[in-house]
Amino acid sequence: MASSTDSARREQVLAVALGVFGRYGFRKASMEEIARAADISRQGLYLNFANKEALFRAAVRQELDAALDDVSRRLNEQGVGLEQRVAAALDAWLGRYVGSMLAADIGEMLQNPAVQLGDIVDPAISAFDARLAAAIAAAMSENDRKRLRITSEEIAEALHTVAQGAKYLSNARAESRAEFVARITAAVRVFFAGLGTTAKRKP
Secondary structure (H helix, E strand, O other), X not given: OOOHHHHHHHHXXXXXXXXXXXXXXXOOOOHHHHHXXXXXXXXXXXXXXXXXXXXXXXXXXXXXXXXXXXXXXXXXXXXXXXXXXXXXXXXXXXXXXXXXOOOOOHHHHHOOOOOOOHHHHHHHHHHHHHHHHHHHHHHOOHHHHHHOOOOXXXXXXXXXXXXXXXXXXXXXXXXXXXXXXXXXXXXXXXXXXXXXXXXXXXX
C-alpha cells in the first residue's frame, strides 16, 4: 500500500508532467525532460509509468479529478446563491486553463489522436454536467419546474457551452483568469434572468 508520502510524490510528478506536456505538446515532450523537471531519475519515472502515453493519461486523469473536486466544493458552498456557485464551478472547471501555460495546448492535448483519452475525458465532462445540473435542480422551485420547458440538464449543458466559448475568447485575447470570471459571471446572470427562475435568489 502506498504511503501518503509516495502518493504526494506521485501527485507532484504528474502535475509537473502535465506542465511539460502543456509547454511542449504531447509529441515533443520527452520522458527525459519530464524526469528532469520532476527531479526524478528517468529509470524511476519508467518504474511508475510504462511509457509516455501512460504518464500522460495518468496526468490528465489527476487534473480532471482535481477539477471535479474543486467543482463540487464550489457548488456545495453554504450561504452562496446559485448564480455565484454556478459561475464559481465553471471557473473551477474551465477558468483554471485561462492564462496558464496549459492554455495554448490543452485542447490539442486532450484531442491528440496519438493518445485515446475519450474513456477519461468524456466521463469527466459528463460528471461535471451532472453535478452542475443537480445544483441547479436543487435550487429551482416547484413552480419553475412546472413552468419552464427546459430541464436542469439542458441548462447545465448550455451554460457549459457558453463557458467554453468564453474560455476560448479569453485565451485568444490573452486575458487573465479574473477577466474570464467576470465574463462568465455576467453570462450566468443574464442566462438565469432570461429564464426568469426564482432559483438565483435562493441560497
